[in-house]
Amino acid sequence: MREYLINLVKKLTAQSSIVGTEGELEIAKIIYQELKGFDYFKKNPQNLRICDVRNDALRRKNVIAVVRGEKEKTSDTVILIGHMDTVGIEDYGNLKDYALNPDELKEKLLSKNLDEETKRDIYSEDWLFGRGIFDMKAGLAVEIGLLKFITENIKDFRGNIVFLAVADEEGNSKGVLSAVEDLLNLQKEYGFNYIAVLDTDYMAPKFTGDEKKYIYIGTVGKLLPCFYIYGRETHVGQAFEGLDANLLASEILKEVDLSFELSDVVENEASLPPISLALKDLKREYSVQTVNEAYIYLNYSTHISTPDKVMEKLKEKAYKAFNNAINKLNEEYEKYCRAAGLPFKKLPFEAKVLTFDEMYSEVKKETGGRIDEILSKKKKELLEQAVDERIYSLEIVREVHKNWSYKMPSVVLYFSPPYYPHIYVKSEDEKGERLITAIKKAVEKVKLQYDYNFEVKKFYPYISDLSYFALPGEREAIKVLTKNMPGYGEIYSLPVESIQKLNLPVANIGPFGKDAHKFTERLNITYSFEVLPELIELVIKNLFGN
Structure with missing residues (x-):
């Protein structure tokens, strides 16, 4: 199988399939044609489909x-999944013409x-270089093999x-979200009982010199929580009469950015703490008026925390940060008054989150429902402008705030797209135990x-399409997400009920390589094309009791 897989991965890599380009359509045709050539699909053409x-x-x-x-006839069915798209090739610089040619790129x-x-890997015969060869055309090749x-x-x-084989994993996961419905249709058509999902996305060292080979049962989740921060504007000559939105934003960032307290720790595995992806004020021009609007959004990884729990944690952090900002302001104002010979009076600000x-x-109560008409007009404008989903969410929050009677400083918490649910596979669940075993x-056999x-771990640490095969069972968790994601159902949505119908345990058993998304991206041949196929075959046979 090794030589077949080497030839196939080179063939797949040679076809550009950068996310959001025509190449995604071409790679789907290549994979379809490869499978169409198998005798099994010549005899059973109805079992091979290319779906919109x-x-x-x-x-x-x-x-x-x-x-x-x-x-032996059985309804038990395993899903093998992989994505066909890749990130771009601009990072190759003047070598981008060779990015898809493993033979010349070295x-x-x-x-x-x-x-x-x-350099050692370049000189070795056991490594192949190229964009997408590791993430994740090697994994697709193994599944096809x-x-x-x-x-x-x-x-x-x-x-x-x-x-x-799905499109758009490197973008917005439209491929797998669409495929959820196809899987349910297949389940009805064939009477399948889905028991597990296996992905072969990339598996990389955790640190330089790490030689362990990781198998992941379950996957990390991701939320994009946001803070809209409204301060109190003032003239810089009367600085203490206002509350600088940037000051409040900085206090919030101090409380949440890389705060391990917000990490999930499960079975000796910790999710990465939140980290900011944006912190900006919304003042457009230069003037001597202080900033009264700012926003922050965070990458928030989860292992067990659901959207409602994340909202609770961040609300508590925002209150603490707000009070820290007010205390700092009063302390500095008191020092200033003492030095300037002015009477000190505590500033009138209170934390509101x-x-x-x-x-x-x-706002709906205050406007008698008129806010919905206002938002409908605003949403239409934003959709016509085709703004980024994060900006769309922010502008809806701002529009609601403009129509609110409360104009003292406040912090509004909300979510922006996308949402990747975590999947924690537990042995208490029958299908989960079956996959774990x-x-x-x-x-043990491959060892x-x-x-x-080898090391078996609980959560695949990279965002992937595996997230969309199960959702938190608590209705309140998803309700909090949808109610606090402006534009949900308009610019972004999830097939919630369909995903909950699948409700499957997942695992990632991937090829070994290094430097995904870097111009030195590369794949180890021996492990990926000799050991990995045997390992996955054994897992599949064990799942079916063979």
């Missing part, structure tokens, strides 16, 4: 292949000033497989044959 990504302006496609074992890279580890092997031995195979839904409810047994140090 719903509501997609680029008309992108997903590829779906169904394999039904003939050893030599060209030697013209660059590289670290010793990368497994389908080839299984279909050639279909009479000896028990169980069913649905292979799913609320969610978008809470503010909207207040299948992987552990497979790893006897290969000299690798």
Whole structure:
């Protein structure tokens, strides 16, 4: 299988499939044609499909292949998933013409000033370089290779497989969100009982020199919580009569940015603490008026915290930051008054923190519902301008705030797209236990044959399409998200009910390589194309009780 996989991954890499480009359509055709050449699909053409990504302006496609074992009839079905798109190639600079050519790229890279580890890998015959070869065309190649092997031995195979190659993972995950509906349709059509989802997205070292091979059962989640900060403007000559929105923003950032207190720690694994992706004030021109509007949004990773819990934690942090800002202001004002010989009187500011839904409810009461008409007009303007989803959310929050009678300083918490649910696979769940056991047994067997140090972990640490195979079961958790995401259902939505119907445990068992999304992106051949296929095959067989 090794040579087949090397040739296939080079073929897939050679086709540009940068997210958001026509290349995504071309790679889908290549994968479809590769599978169409298998004898199994020649005999069962109805089991191979190329499906439209719903509501997609680029008309992108997903590829779906169904394999039904003939050893013994069963409804049990495993989903194999992988994404076809890649990030761009601009980071290759003057070598971008070679970014998709693994055979030529190695030599060209030697013209660059590289670290010793990368140079060693260039000179080694066991590494392939190229954009997307690691993330994740190697994983797709392995899945296709497994389908080839299984279909050639279909009479000896028990169980069913649905292979799913999706578009837009590097963008907004439109491919997998569309495929959720296709999977439910297949379930009805074939009477499938889905038992697990296996992804083969990339697996990388955690630090320089790390030789462990990681298998992940479950996946990290991501939220994008935002703070709209409204201060009190004033003339700089009367600085203490206002509350600088930037001061308040900085106090909030001090409380939340990289705060480990906000990390989830589960079974000796910790999610990364939140980190800011934007902190900006909204003053457009130069003047001697202080800033009265600012906003922050954060990348917030989760292992167990649901949207409602995240909102609670951040609300508490925002209150603390608000009070810190007020205390600082009063302390500095008192010092100033003492030095200037002026009477000191405590400033009139009080901490006020609320969610978008809470503010909207207040404004709706005040306006008798007229706010909905105002927002409808605003949303139409924003959609016509095709603004970024984050800006759309912010402008809706600002519009509601403009129509609110409360004009003292305040902080409004809300969410912006996207949302990636975490999936915590537990042994208490029947399907979860089945997957955990299948992987552990497979790893133990592979350890006897290969000299690798394997480690099974709970959460795939990179944002991926695996997130969309289950959602938090608590209705309140999702309700808090949708009520506090301005524009939900208009610029962004999730097939919530469909995802909850799937409700599947997930795992990522990926190829080994280095430097995903860097111009030195590369794939280790021996592990990825010899050990990995055998490991995944064993997991699948264990899941089906073979």
